[in-house]
Every structure is written in C-alpha cells, then in structure tokens.
Amino acid sequence: MTLAFIIDALITVVGVTTPILLAATGELVAEKSGVINLGVEGMMLIGAITAFAVAFDFGPDLGDAAPWVAVIAAALAGAASSMLFAVLALTLGSNQVATGLALTIFGIGLSSLIGAGYVGMTVPAFDSFFPERLTGDPVGRVVFGYSPLVYFALFMVFAVGWFLNRTRAGLVLRAVGENDISAHSIGYPVLRIRYAAIAFGGALAGIAGSYFSMVITPMWAEQMTAGRGWIALALVVFSGWRAGRLLLGAYFFGILMTLELYAKASGFSFLPSQFWAAMPYIMAVVVLAVISARGVAGSEAPSCLGRPFMPNA
Amino acid sequence: MTLTRRNFVKTAATGLVLPAFVRSGFAAEPLKVGFVYLGAIGDYGWTWSHEQGRKALLEALKGQVLTNYVENVKEDASAVPIMKDLAQQGNKLIFTTSYGYMDQTLEAAKQFPDVKWEHCTGYKRADNVGTYNSCFYQGRAVTGTIAGMMSKTNTIGFVGSFKIPEVVMGVNAFTLAAQAVNPKIATKLVMIDTWFDPAKEAAAAETLANLGCDVIAQHVDSPAVLQVCEKRKIYGFGYGADMSRFAPKAHLTASLDLWGPYYISRAKAVLDGSWKPDDTWWGFKEGILAMAPYSKAVPDNVRAAADKIIAGTKEGSYDVFTGPVADQSGKERVPAGERMKDADMLVMDWYVKGVQS
Numbered sequence: 001m002t003l004a005f006i007i008d009a010l011i012t013v014v015g016v017t018t019p020i021l022l023a024a025t026g027e028l029v030a031e032k033s034g035v036i037n038l039g040v041e042g043m044m045l046i047g048a049i050t051a052f053a054v055a056f057d058f059g060p061d062l063g064d065a066a067p068w069v070a071v072i073a074a075a076l077a078g079a080a081s082s083m084l085f086a087v088l089a090l091t092l093g094s095n096q097v098a099t100g101l102a103l104t105i106f107g108i109g110l111s112s113l114i115g116a117g118y119v120g121m122t123v124p125a126f127d128s129f130f131p132e133r134l135t136g137d138p139v140g141r142v143v144f145g146y147s148p149l150v151y152f153a154l155f156m157v158f159a160v161g162w163f164l165n166r167t168r169a170g171l172v173l174r175a176v177g178e179n180d181i182s183a184h185s186i187g188y189p190v191l192r193i194r195y196a197a198i199a200f201g202g203a204l205a206g207i208a209g210s211y212f213s214m215v216i217t218p219m220w221a222e223q224m225t226a227g228r229g230w231i232a233l234a235l236v237v238f239s240g241w242r243a244g245r246l247l248l249g250a251y252f253f254g255i256l257m258t259l260e261l262y263a264k265a266s267g268f269s270f271l272p273s274q275f276w277a278a279m280p281y282i283m284a285v286v287v288l289a290v291i292s293a294r295g296v297a298g299s300e301a302p303s304c305l306g307r308p309f310m311p312n313a
Numbered sequence: 314m315t316l317t318r319r320n321f322v323k324t325a326a327t328g329l330v331l332p333a334f335v336r337s338g339f340a341a342e343p344l345k346v347g348f349v350y351l352g353a354i355g356d357y358g359w360t361w362s363h364e365q366g367r368k369a370l371l372e373a374l375k376g377q378v379l380t381n382y383v384e385n386v387k388e389d390a391s392a393v394p395i396m397k398d399l400a401q402q403g404n405k406l407i408f409t410t411s412y413g414y415m416d417q418t419l420e421a422a423k424q425f426p427d428v429k430w431e432h433c434t435g436y437k438r439a440d441n442v443g444t445y446n447s448c449f450y451q452g453r454a455v456t457g458t459i460a461g462m463m464s465k466t467n468t469i470g471f472v473g474s475f476k477i478p479e480v481v482m483g484v485n486a487f488t489l490a491a492q493a494v495n496p497k498i499a500t501k502l503v504m505i506d507t508w509f510d511p512a513k514e515a516a517a518a519e520t521l522a523n524l525g526c527d528v529i530a531q532h533v534d535s536p537a538v539l540q541v542c543e544k545r546k547i548y549g550f551g552y553g554a555d556m557s558r559f560a561p562k563a564h565l566t567a568s569l570d571l572w573g574p575y576y577i578s579r580a581k582a583v584l585d586g587s588w589k590p591d592d593t594w595w596g597f598k599e600g601i602l603a604m605a606p607y608s609k610a611v612p613d614n615v616r617a618a619a620d621k622i623i624a625g626t627k628e629g630s631y632d633v634f635t636g637p638v639a640d641q642s643g644k645e646r647v648p649a650g651e652r653m654k655d656a657d658m659l660v661m662d663w664y665v666k667g668v669q670s
Contacts, residue, residue, distance in 0.1 A: 008523040016516050112353075119355040122559050125544065217511040217537040219559060222353060224535070226510035257513075261520040264503045265470075267669040277506040 004138040009258060011142065014150055017254030019044070019211040019225075022153045023232035024239070024246055025160050026204025031236055032164060033197035034177035034304035038100025039085050040205050041229025042107020046081045047074035047206025049111040052213040052220045055123040067126035071149065071210045078206020079199045081107060086198045090191050093308040108223060118220040126214040147215040149207065154247075156204065161243030173197060177302030180309040190309050205229070238284055241300040256280040344584055346370065346576075347404030348382035349396060351411040358534055358553050360384070362570040363410045363433075369573025370580055378580050388413025396421035400428045406583045408576065409433065412479075418442060429588050431579060434479065436659065438590050445575060448596030449479065450486035450658075451626050452568025453530070454633035455604055455619050456550045457490030459565055460498075460528040462615045463548060467497040470526030472517045472538050473504045478661045480504075480532050485665045486633045487530055492667055493633075494618060501526055502670040511537040522547055528565075539563055548610065555605040566619075567605040574600045594655065598627045634658065639666045 023040050030037050051074035059066040085103045088094045128135055130144040164170040176183045176193045184190045212224050231253065239246035260276035348367050352360035367380050381404055386392050392414055399407050400421065406429045409418045415435040422430040422442045430442040438444055460469045469491055473480045484502055491498040501524055503517040514533045518541035521529050528548045531538035536556045542549035542563035549560060551567025575595060582588040595601045604623065607616050625631025636647035640663045647653045664670055 005523060009520075012516050012519045012523065015519070016512065019512070116353070116355060119353065120357040120558065122540075125540075127544075212512060216515050217535065217540050219511075219536065219540070221356070221509075221511055221535050223509075224511045226507070226512065228512065258516060258520070261503055261505075261517050262524075264670065265501045265517075265520050265524050267501075274506060 007138040007142045009262065011145060012261075013251065013254045013258045014146060015216060016257050017250050018147075018150050018153045019208040019216075020228055020232050020235060020253060021157060021247065021250040022149070022208035022211065023205045023229060024235040024250060025153070025157045025243070026201035026208075027232055027236050028239070028241060028243065028246055029160055029164075029173070029204075030194075030197045030201035031305055032177045032241060032302055033173050033194045034180055034302050034307065034309070035086075035089065035194050035198055036096050036100065036306045037082065037085055037089075037103070037198060037201055038097060038233065039082065039103025039107060040201075040232050041225060041227065042104035042111075043078045043081050043202050043205035044209035044212070044225045044229050045107045045111035045223065047078040047209030048213040048224060049115045049118070049209075049220055050074045050077035050206065051210030052118055052121075052123065052218075053114065055214060056118060056121055059123055067124075067214055068148075070214060071126070071207055074206040074210035075203040076206070078204070078209065079202040081110075082198045082202025082205070083195075085202075086195050089308065090194055090198075093310050096306050096308070104229070112222045115220045115222060119222075120219075122219045123214070125218045126210075147211070149211050149215060152207070157243055157247045164243065174302070177304055180304050180307070184309070184311055190311065194309075205232075208232070234284060238287060241302065252283070253280050256283060343377055343379045344374075344406060344580060345402070345404040346378050346380045346580055347399035347402070347407040348380065349386050349392065349399070349407065349409040349411075349414060350382055350384045351386065351388065351413075352534075353384050354382070356534070357536075357556065359570075360410070362553050363408075363572050366572025366576045369571075370576040373573070373577045374580055374584075377584060386414075388417075390417070392417040393420050397424065400425040405429060406580060406588075407431070408579075429579075429583055429590075436592070438592060440590060443579075443588075443590040443592065445579075445591075445593040445595070447570055447572075447601050448594060449568065449570075449602070450482045450633060451596045452602055452604065453483045453486035454490040454626070454631075455622050456530055456566065456568065457487035457633075458494055458619050458622050459550075459607075459611060459615055460487065460530065460548075461491030461493070461495040462618060463565070463611070464491070464495065464498065464528050466525045466527045467495065467499065468525045468527070469498060469500050470518070470521030470524075470529035471500055471502045472514055472521065472529065472531040472533055473502060474508045474533050475506060476504055476662065478659055481661045481664065482658055483530075483532050484668060485638075485661065488665050488668050489633050489638065490622065498667060500668045502664070502668055504670070505533065507533075509534040511535040514538055515541050518542065518549075519545070536560070551605060557605070557608065562608075562610070564608055565611055566607045569603045569605055571601050571603055596626065597623055598629075640664065641666055641668060641670075 051070040054073040055066050055070040062069055085099055089096045089099045126147050128145050134140045134144045176190050180190045235249050238249045256279050350360045354364040371380050383395050386395050408431045410433045412434045415437055418430055418432045432444050434446050435444045471484050488500040505513050505517050514537035518538040522545045530550050536559040539549045539556050539560035543560035548565050549563045553570050555567045557564040632652050634653035636651045637649040638647035640646050
C-alpha cells in the first residue's frame with residue numbers, strides 16, 4: 001500500500017462526503033433555528049438540474065465563469081424552493097414534517113420536468129482550479145486536486161460552527177430554536193430569523209445538488225442524488241446538532257462507503273456484499289445507541305424543533 | 314379510423330345490415346401494441362433502447378399497427394393497473410420491458426386472456442404470456458476481447474449492480490473473452506447493490522482505477538463509470554446504447570440493444586395469427602444486438618479480433634462459454650469442448666477463475 005494509493009482512496013472519500021456535508025451543514029442551521037425541513041433531497045435535485053441547465057445553456061457564453069455562475073444559480077434555486085416550504089410551515093403554520101416531505105416530492109417532480117430536455121447531455125466538469133503542476137504529484141493532488149466546492153464545504157462547516165457558537169447572531173438563532181416564545185417576547189423577529197435559516201439551508205442543499213451534476217458526473221439524470229438528502233438529514237441527528245461532529249460524521253460515512261467499494265474490489269468476499277452496503281447504516285444505529293445511552297449530554301437538539309410558532313395565536 | 318361516437322354509431326349501424334362485411338372491416342383495423350417502460354424514454358439506456366424498438370415497429374408496419382407506451386412504471390404492485398389500463402384501451406399485444414414486471418404481467422394477463430403479453434428478461438410464461446431476452450453476453454465477449462488486448466496493467470474492472478444471472482453472465486463472458494486473448498487478465502468486480510446511483514457508480518469506478526484497472530466495463534444504469542474513465546484517462550464501454558457523448562476519448566465501443574426486429578416479428582405473428590407464448594433468446598445473429606462504431610483508440614488488430622468474435626457468433630462457430638471453464642475455486646463448470654447449456658446460463662451464480670470479487 002503506497003502513499004499514492006492511500007491518497008487516491010482519500011480523494012474518493014472526499015468526493016463521496018462533500019455533497020452530504022454541504023447539505024447537512026445547511027440543514028443544521030435550519031434545525032438550530034427550530035425548523036425541521038425534510039425537503040433536502042428535493043432541494044438538492046432542484047439545485048442539480050439548475051446548475052446543469054445554466055452550465056449547459058449559457059456555458060459557451062460564460063466561458064471560465066460558467067461553473068461558478070451555475071453553482072450560484074443552484075444556490076438561488078435551492079433557496080427559492082425552500083421558501084415554498086417556509087411560507088407554508090412558518091407563515092401558515094402547516095406541519096413541518098408533512099410539508100418537508102411534500103417539498104421533496106415536488107423537487108423530484110420539478111427537476112425531472114425541467115431536466116427532460118437535458119438527459120444525455122454533458123458539460124465540462126467543475127474540477128480543481130489550481131494549475132496542473134500543483135496537482136501532478138500525489139501530495140499536491142490531495143491538497144489541491146479538488147473541485148472548489150470541496151473547499152467551500154469545509155469552509156462552510158467551520159464558518160457555521162463559528163457562527164453558531166461564537167457570534168451574537170448565532171446565539172440569537174439558537175435562542176429562537178430553543179425557546180421561540182421567550183425570544184419573541186424579548187423582541188427578536190422569530191419568523192424572520194427562521195426564514196433566513198431555511199433559505200440558508202436551501203442554498204447549501206442546492207449547492208450540494210450541483211456537486212452531483214457538475215463535479216461527480218457532469219450530466220443530468222432523474223433523481224441522480226439517489227437519496228443523499230436523507231443521509232444528510234440523518235447526519236444532523238447523528239452529529240447531535242454540532243458542527244464539529246457533523247464534519248467528523250460526514251467523513252465517517254464517506255470512509256465507510258468507500259471502504260465498502262475497496263473491500264469488494266479487493267475480493268473480501270467472506271462477507272456478503274449486502275453487508276458492506278448496509279455497514280454505514282449499521283454503524284449509524286450503533287453510534288446513535290451509544291449517544292443515547294450516555295444520555296442527552298452530547299446532544300444539542302433544539303427544544304422547539306418542528307414546533308410551529310404562531311406569534312398572534 | 315379513430316373511434317369517435319359518430320364513427321361508432323356508423324359502424325354499429327353497418328354491422329346490423331352487413332355483418333360479414335364488417336368482420337373483414339375489423340380485420341383491417343390496425344393492431345394496437347402497448348409498451349410498459351421502466352424509466353424515461355430519454356434515458357439513453359434501457360428504456361431508450363426499447364423506445365427505439367417501438368419506433369422501428371411503427372415504421373416497419375405502418376398502417377398495420379398503432380402503439381401506446383407508459384413511462385416510469387415502478388416494478389411494484391402499481392404496475393398492474395397500468396398494464397390493465399393498456400389492455401382496456403384495446404392493446405392486443407403488450408410488451409412489459411423489465412425483469413421486475415414478472416408477476417405483475419402474469420396477474421394482468423390472467424384477466425385479459427385475449428391479449429398477448431410479452432415479458433422482457435423473465436422466465437415465467439402462461440398461455441398468453443411469452444418471454445424474450447437478448448444474449449447480452451455475446452456483446453460482453455466483444456468488449457472483453459477489446460479490454461484484454463488493450464489493458465496494459467492486465468487488470469480490468471467491472472462495475473455491476475446485483476449478483477443476478479444476467480449480470481454474472483456479463484462479468485464471466487467479459488472475463489473469459491479477455492483471458493482468451495490475454496491469459497494474464499484478472500477482473501476486479503464491484504457490485505454496488507443498486508441499478509441507479511451515479512455518485513456510487515462513479516466512486517466504484519474510481520476505486521477500480523485506483524486498484525490498477527485500466528479498462529472498466531459496467532452494468533449499471535448511468536454513464537457515470539464512463540465519465541470517470543474519461544477523467545482518469547482510461548477506457549470504458551457503453552452498455553445498451555452508444556454513450557460516446559459522455560466520454561469521447563474513453564468510450565471504445567458499446568453493445569447496442571436493438572429491440573426493433575423482435576417487436577416487428579412478434580407484431581407480425583399476432584397479425585397473421587401464428588403468435589405463441591414462446592421463450593425467445595436472440596442476439597447478434599437475429600439483429601437485436603450490435604456494436605457501436607469503434608473509437609479511434611481501438612487499433613486495427615483489436616478491431617479485427619472483435620469483428621471475428623461478432624462474425625463467429627453470427628455463424629455459430631464461436632461461443633464464449635465453451636469449455637473448459639472453471640469457477641473461482643478452480644472447479645470445472647464446463648468440460649473442454651462443450652458449450653454451456655442455456656438453462657445453466659440462466660441460473661449462473663458463480664464467477665469464472667480470474668474474477669476478483
């Protein structure tokens with residue numbers, strides 16, 4: 001096992017992990033404000049098709065800027081779709097779980113509809129923007145060899161951790177999630193803060209989606225995120241609503257998923273392949289059981305999670 | 314003639330006066346043929362190839378057939394009402410084009426005994442249900458030959474979906490054909506336990522590339538594997554359809570599913586009354602399987618070797634599962650000089666020697 005081999009494996013891990021990490025980071029902020037949005041998968045798909053459509057239709061005119069514009073468009077589309085959820089769940093006080101599921105179903109349908117004309121097309125991949133001489137050797141590759149979205153995902157998880165725990169605005173957001181009535185009574189605009197948190201979650205889900213259609217496989221295919229939105233949602237719970245653990249958890253999932261592939265390709269056939277495929281989920285259950293056995297000490301679940309807030313009710 | 318109420322009244326009225334004439338009039342009515350599709354017709358894969366077959370049928374029997382299709386039909390109980398709907402709309406020949414429609418097809422067929430049903434890749438038949446399949450492994454023998462000759466690392470890869478006979482047959486044919494031209498070949502196999510998950514397909518292809526595979530075949534639904542091959546500057550193949558647009562440099566060729574000839578022959582059989590619930594297994598010879606043009610990267614000697622496999626398959630002098638064939642443990646599965654029986658192939662659940670899984 002050479003260094004180059006380990007580095008190549010690591011690059012696969014990063015590719016598997018990044019979209020889940022992005023989507024989960026966005027959902028963490030939304031949930032910290034007290035809203036659970038199960039529409040992550042749908043928002044990711046809307047982001048994926050938006051990025052692809054922009055890159056495909058305007059790519060030739062935009063040149064080098066095309067993937068950047070595409071990703072920004074994906075973020076805006078993700079945020080816009082999350083606003084549908086926000087209006088229903090916040091202003092109209094609908095059930096958040098049901099509304100979130102509806103958003104996922106809507107996102108699957110809408111992305112398929114828009115994407116129908118883009119099936120079978122491809123665009124240039126949104127790869128590393130560092131010069132080739134930096135990414136040539138293995139050590140350079142592991143540092144510089146990624147899509148800009150990988151660095152963005154890492155930056156965002158640290159930024160969100162810092163924001164939630166070290167800034168006044170983050171404190172207010174957490175207060176809204178912990179006790180909306182108190183936050184409201186001392187004058188914080190609970191709904192406006194939640195709108196902003198949901199929009200942020202939607203934007204990151206949209207960017208996570210664009211990672212599929214622009215980086216991993218530069219193409220569009222119906223439901224190409226294949227359930228990653230649900231893994232992102234599970235990851236937020238898994239992390240105990242902490243940014244640091246979210247990062248570790250995402251990479252833990254990524255490593256297990258990649259190990260599965262290596263185990264199969266290297267001929268570890270003493271375990272059935274279904275067992276390897278189930279491994280990340282088995283580990284998730286084990287870790288969750290351990291966390292809950294230790295009590296809620298490690299968990300920072302927001303107290304108002306999923307509860308509608310009607311200021312005038 | 315489209316059946317409007319006015320037409321219907323006219324026809325019925327004529328029927329009262331001239332029953333004999335009307336019977337022959339109805340015989341000239343076009344045969345309605347229905348198709349049940351798994352995916353979207355634009356998937357450039359499995360469903361797309363069936364859709365091309367439907368179009369070929371419509372073109373070949375112009376005026377004699379009308380066709381209907383339903384896309385995105387799930388392989389669960391929800392398929393049954395869709396099939397019944399097609400039957401009720403007057404389709405007298407219905408093709409259900411995925412393995413997972415097996416029991417649903419039989420259930421719907423029981424209620425519509427006067428409709429002829431054809432289930433793709435299945436094995437359960439009834440008085441009005443036939444099955445059909447393509448010898449996909451014949452195409453694998455061609456791609457395996459190319460892979461064996463073009464691999465420099467003597468290690469080739471395969472990204473599969475599930476360990477089912479259809480996929481296992483492909484892995485084995487690919488490996489045996491590659492070993493026939495390069496005895497040192499080993500195939501690394503990854504089954505990803507799903508038909509469709511582009512990110513996982515891509516990660517599997519990356520893993521195989523990292524483990525030294527320089528030609529990778531796939532039996533999954535998206536072109537993700539080819540896109541990874543393109544990025545890693547190694548080679549791959551399209552499956553079911555020409556996928557060169559996704560990987561212009563990596564795409565060496567593709568096995569193409571051309572269902573048209575089969576659909577035309579079955580519609581003709583219904584029209585002339587000779588339809589029987591057969592089990593049909595066609596391939597290169599009958600024209601439902603073909604190869605896409607070789608890319609520029611395929612040298613002349615490799616092209617010649619690949620063409621020889623196709624020609625041999627067509628005339629019956631070549632079969633990739635000709636013994637001796639040993640499995641992974643070294644046990645002989647097909648004795649020297651013998652060909653594997655179709656029945657054995659259809660239940661294949663073991664890998665040949667040289668497959669690492």
